[in-house]
Amino acid sequence: QVGNYPFTTIEPNVGIVPVPDQRLEKLAQITKEEEKMGSLPPLKPATVEFVDIAGLVKGASEGAGLGNKFLSHIREVQIITHVVRAFADPLASSGQAPILREGAVDPKTDYETIEMELMLADLAAVQLQQSKMKRFQNQSEKDAVDKLFKALSAGIPARDVPLTEEEAAFAKTLFLLSGKLEIVVLNVSEADYTPAVIAKVMQDYSGMLNISLENIIVICAKVESELSELSLEEQKEYLADLGLEASGLERLIQKAYEQLGLLSFLTCGEKEVRAWTIKKGTNAQNAAGTIHNDFIKHFIKAEVVSFQDFISVGGWKKAREKGKARFEGKEYIVKDGDVIEFKIGQ
16 A cells, blocks of 8 residues: 555555566476476465555654654564655655655655664663663663664764674664665666666765765666566566666665675476575575575584586586585585585484
8 A cells, every 4th residue: 555645554565576587487397397396386486575564654663654653563564765856856856855754854854764763663672771770780871772872862863883792792682673684775766777877876866875885776766666667588578678687676675685795596396396495595494494494403414515616517416416416414504596405213
């Protein structure tokens, strides 16, 4: 549900979105040929859950509107995606901007209002911790709270506060909103949705909002809406006409994976071809646990082939014959695109 005013929705809209991964189709085709199947095995891509939190207004940190409820929703997410209007808005220019968000007059104000409300909510949480100083178990906890209080009071988000490893570990237990990773999504008009203009828009808004280019992507929500109604082939043609290699949704997911330090390993067989999401640096034993918890306890070894080798030789059988498949122990660090078959005991 979409609306041009606060509180369009009281509860957040939640969308479960498959992570685009062209490798799955290629694995499925190889599996079909190798297993002599009549049709492709089912594809099971990894998924990302997007939570659209509407209606946050100035004063939300103090409970204005439904602020406290919406702020609680934000505490549950891993990364915040802040969508910023980056196109001329007739309502804003005609003096009706407040119907978009209370007090908003331009994209910079929109962004800064939300950021400030998140920091004010965090400041209240940190002040509460200060009142419980006697509960602190060690000096690092007190130091973390002091540093966070000083930074937040100066308008510095928690994510930008330099903390030691021990202080950072304690700060995580506070679930600070401004401590979460952030991606700024610039929503441009169709006319501006070209590679050349996108680059300029990113540069301009990076300076305006004081955000690193690494944390910005550009989309056109109208184009994304149209893409959602097209077949995969039609989407590719449409994007090609715009001079773009991937949709805004794909680029947003890729950026989120990058920021969160995630990667996908792959499994394939007659029952399904699937992508599994894990943190970078995860070892084989714990990666097996993403398939089933019991796999951690009963892990024996993992048979691994890189995606490129798997495709080039044509499946498991030939990968084994040509020495491309190898056995790895529980401490092996899984890489993005590894095709894995886990050996599990009883």
